[in-house]
Amino acid sequence: MAGSTPPPVQGNAPAPLNATDPRRLGNYQIVGRLGQGGMGTVFLGRGADGVAVAIKVIKPELAAAPEFRSRFRREAESARRVRRFTTAAVLDADPDGPSPYLVTEYVEGPTLSKMVARRGPMRPADLEQLALSVATALSAIHAAGIVHRDLTPANVLLSPVGPKVIDFGLARDFEGSGEFSRTTKHAIGTPGYMAPEQILDSPVTSAADVFAWGAITVFAATGRPPFGEGRIEALLYRILYEPANITGVPAELAGLVDAALRKEPERRPTAEALRMALMSGTSLPADPGSAAQPTPPEGRGGKDGGRRRRFGRGRPSGTGDAPVSGGAPGSGSRAAATGLLTPPPGAPRAATTASGAPPAPTTPGSRAPGAPIPGTPAPGPARGPAPGPPLPPPPRPPAPGSMASGSPTPASEQAPFRPWSTPPSGPAGPTVSRQAPPSRPDLPVPESRNGARGSGRRRVALVVAGLVVLGAVAVGVPLALSGGGGGGNGDVSAARRAELSTALAQQADALRASDPERAARLSLAAYRIEPTADAERAMVASFAAASWVDLPGTAAAYTGGALSADGRFAAATDTNGHLRLWDLSSPASPTQVADVALPAGSGTPDAAGPLFLPDAGLVTAGAVGHTWTLGDPGAPTVVGDIPGQVSQPLQLSVSGDGKLLAIANRGQDIEIWNLSNPAAPTHVGYRRIPGIVTDIAISPDARMLAVAEVDGTATLFDITNPADPVERGQTAGQSQQVNAVAFLPDSKRLVTGGDDGTVRVWDLADPASPKQVNELRGRGSAVVDVVPVGSGYLASAEADGTLLGWDLASPSPAGFTLDSEKARRDLAADGTGTRLLSVPEEDAGTPAVGTTDPAQLVAVACQNPANRIDEQEWNDRVTDLAYQDPCAG
Structure with missing residues (x-):
């Protein structure tokens, strides 16, 4: 209804514990699972006082490193110093036990990522509250000497009292050296929200969190990450060399977001400066760094420039009227010193005014050209380093179909198409070399810079590998990762296929609410790569709705329906007192095999539907209940009566073995019957209920x-x-x-x-x-x-x-x-968990059967060509497996 308030988005409800999960940690009882990430698993726990807490248990492979425990101990102590303004308070920690863990306040409410996925971009007022709350939280975290390092929409909870930042207790104490946390093996961060210095493994300060603040503000305002989607190599490339797309961010916040997303950490405002600007509506302090951009190398031929422009396809160009943010870093940064952040010829870059500041947007309703952006410093004279030798260009992301380390694989050398059911042989998966990649003839490098360039590229490659190890996942970030070019040669192990399948399925789940068509393509591709558990679930979520097949027969209003345990038969009773039976042996073309009248006086519109018994039998409800034999499915026959001692058997429930039957009327009476002999049901028990019974x-x-x-x-x-x-x-x-x-x-x-x-x-x-x-x-x-x-x-x-x-x-x-549908439905499922029956109640209609069997859903999916992933999208997301049509073979 127009103007109605949408239902609240579900919060962080726990899932049941696995068999291997702990039941107690220290003084805390473990009662459920809240989530899992690269650092460990988060559980819902209860303290001795009964208060709910969140407990993050560190992964064993991380806990095995003494230096990690040392860092963990230091950070847990630092985290306790964080003021509780807008954060989940750190309550306790055990860095020395067999399973190190951190205990924080349990915050009710959905994550920002879930809220935006369900509801879309935030309203301006809510967005401003979010921006202020997160900036306040970061200010408190930084005041305690901590860098969060992994601030993402998944780490912001929208509690009933306002947004709260979580997971900062496993960040990095920047008062210490931090060398351990900067190693690639233990890289921390989620690709779409990492600052350039994190990607390059440069020293990380609180400025990285400010960059992430800008990124999540863009996400909350627009529903998309500021650097788009695609393969991780392309995503990291855009963060390093291209401006963020902040189109859609309200004018009141655009200037602050633009400043936060500057490539150079020294040019970003502090979290406290952001907080003060948001509170007062005033401009930020003067830009501490240079707005000038380094000059790209001269002397590149047109052919070289043309190749570079190819890599800009499909990414925000940063030109035109759209607001852009953060040009390439200045050469005063460490990255520029290594030649890693110089934009290549032809690469998109932020437009600048004469002062070097980004131009004002000229979209309708925006500020006039040349007017200052609220929250940004006034233009000043451009400042830059002294002239020096030209810097080398950055590494380019691999083109689709090429290997990251070298030239494209010739078509003649690619693996032929292989049936989906034939697992390929090969190693468990590609490894990331710690040697410098081969030189690229199309990327000449001055001799004096050669070592720096190789070192920098190696750092980027290793950080990517570290992200894979940690399983960093963000909505819209490609998850099928490896060290190969799109398309590969297809020669990967079954284990690697399972890894790719799971990653694609998880991304399909993340996209399903916002882009169901793409989610469907990824689900089908994931399942055909390898039918992992995640892929099977993705297939059901994407295609079960398209699997319904109407059952033949005249339309009717039904009292309910049932499926036999083996899924072969469906039965339903209608409000006219008839029992209908269908044979589902051929799921695509079911047949009606029986339509018989219930015994006189037993039918009633208030009765529930029938139930199947294990031994080719059936039970029906009514003024009098009946047991039936289905020895001849075309001629169901009544063999026993269930008259009810106190109540009419209007509602029914049967035990798994078919020997116990519970019946109830619409009042307060429950009866138990023994059906060991269906021809002679026996009343065995009775219970009166204080309230009114609705179901049993x-x-x-x-x-x-x-x-x-x-x-x-x-x-x-x-x-x-x-x-x-x-x-x-x-x-x-x-x-x-x-x-x-x-x-x-x-x-x-x-x-x-x-x-x-x-x-x-x-x-x-x-x-x-x-x-x-x-x-x-x-x-x-x-x-x-x-x-x-x-x-x-x-x-x-x-x-x-x-x-x-x-x-x-x-x-x-x-x-x-x-x-x-437009009418109320009754549901039933078979015993295999792969077939559903939907029966119309109240209004006349047609029953239908659907499936949750992923193997059957492949045929359903392939009936629509739009569900087939094409080669380009495949190469964007799968890097070491040759393209295969998911509907072939």
């Missing part, structure tokens, strides 16, 4: 019964003795009526869905005190049904007809669309 579910292991109620709770009963159900506990948290309950296949977790629009997952390790481990917020409508799809997924139905899928393997699952 028996756990697969037949030990627990869950009862959903209108008061927003689900009550758990122990039914190991079915004759005497004993209440064990109750969920609490849903603010409105619970409409649906279901157990996951392990019987250890319960799922609830309700009128508040949430799906919640509960850990039942202690049934007396169920613990919520996930809160999944849908599209805003009431959740009317929830169904486990195997052990890894959930499907939920909302009152407006929206069907969503949820990947339970994700630490923070985001709902992906399974279908979007």
Whole structure:
């Protein structure tokens, strides 16, 4: 509805612990997983006082280094000195234990990256609050002698009391030498938000965090990183040599962002200067450095310049009316001294005024040409170094289809196309040489600079390798990385294929909300490279919605439906008192095999749908329930009655072995029946519920019964003795009526869905005190049904007809669309976790079956040519595997 407030974006809800995760660290109980990064894993914990905390446990390979522990100890102590204005306070640390860890305040709320992915760019007022809060946090962090080094949208949490910066406790104490943290092996940073000095492994100061502040402000304002997307080599190249694209940043912030993104660290303002400028609305202090840019080398021929211009394709040019930021660094910096930051002839560069400052933008509504940009120093005379010998050009990013270290691989030497199912042989993956790369004849270097150039290029290559080792991930940054040119020769090991597949799948997940078409292409490519777990999940998220096939038959309004455990049959009962059965042996062309009337007097529109029994049987609800045999699927036959002792069997739930049946009416009564002999169902137990029952579910292991109620709770009963159900506990948290309950296949977790629009997952390790481990917020409508799809997924139905899928393997699952109808739907899944049934309720319609089987989804995906990644996009993202059409072979 126009003008309505969108639902809040889900925060940092924990995921269940893995079998190998610790259950206790020191005085802290570990209760869930919050995330994982290059430095280690973050857990949700509780102290002795019951207060929630975030605990980052360092990776064993890092903890094994004594120098790392020493640095960690120093930084943890420094982090405690940080004021708590807008940061997650550091509470405790253990640098000396078997698993070093850092304890910080647990901050509720989504990350900036998640918020922007879900909602798009921030509103101007919210953007200004974010910019001020992060600048304030950096000022406090720097005052304690710490450099964050990895400030990204993923490290800014949008808490109920405002933005907070996290993860600064694992930064670097810049009062010390910092040599260990500057080694490539332990490089810290996320590519899209790293300052030039981090890429070059130059000394890193607090100015690197100011650069990151500018980058995340651009991201929050526009929804994109300031240096775009692409392969990591191209991304780092743009950070080093090209201006940032700050188009879309409001005029009130553009000048500050422009200053923060200057290439030379000494020319950036301090975090405190940013904070003061944001608070007062005044200009920054005078630029401490030179605005002049070094002159590119002379004497390059046109042919050489033409080759250089090729590398500008697909990247922001920095010309025209768009605001640009940060020209190439001045020669006064260390980078310039090595000749690494001189822009090549023909490369895009920031336009400058006579004073050397960037020109004012001339977009509609902007300041007049020549007017000062708010927050920037007044123009001054250009200052620069004394003239010297010309500097060599920078290394150029490899062209698509070429190897980073040399000339393109001849077509005759490339590996032929190989069927997808045939894993190639070869080493585990490319290694990064510590020797200087071969000389490039197209990049002449003055003899006096040759050593410096080789050293600098080696540093850049090693930093890239370090980022791969640490698994640095940022939205929009290519993740399929290696030391080879796009296209490669395809001769990589199965392990490397799995690595590439996982990386592409993870990037597909990051892009799905903002660019679903690209996410679909990457998902299919990832799965065809290697069907890893991540790739399988990406396929489901991208293509399950396109897999639905309507079941034949006349349209009807149904009371519900079911799938057999093997997925071969679907059944549904309609509001006219008919049972319909379909054969799904051929998923693309299902057939209706039966349409029979329910026994007289048993049909009712209030009844739930049917349920399959393990031994070719069926149970239907109604004024009187019935068991059926499906010996002849074309002629379902009633074999037993379930009359109900106290209530009509309007709702049904069957245990995994099919021997226990729970029934309920729409009131307060629950009955347990024994179906060991379906022809003679036996009443064995009864329980009256204080509230009004909305749904019931028996756990697969037949030990627990869950009862959903209108008061927003689900009550758990122990039914190991079915004759005497004993209440064990109750969920609490849903603010409105619970409409649906279901157990996951392990019987250890319960799922609830309700009128508040949430799906919640509960850990039942202690049934007396169920613990919520996930809160999944849908599209805003009431959740009317929830169904486990195997052990890894959930499907939920909302009152407006929206069907969503949820990947339970994700630490923070985001709902992906399974279908979007206009009418309420009932859901069912088979026992294999690969097939779904959607049945229309209330309004007449057609049932449909869909699949979550990635192998079947390949055929679905390849029906649309737009889902095929082309060779250019492949080469932009996959560097050591030859292009292969994902729909061939």
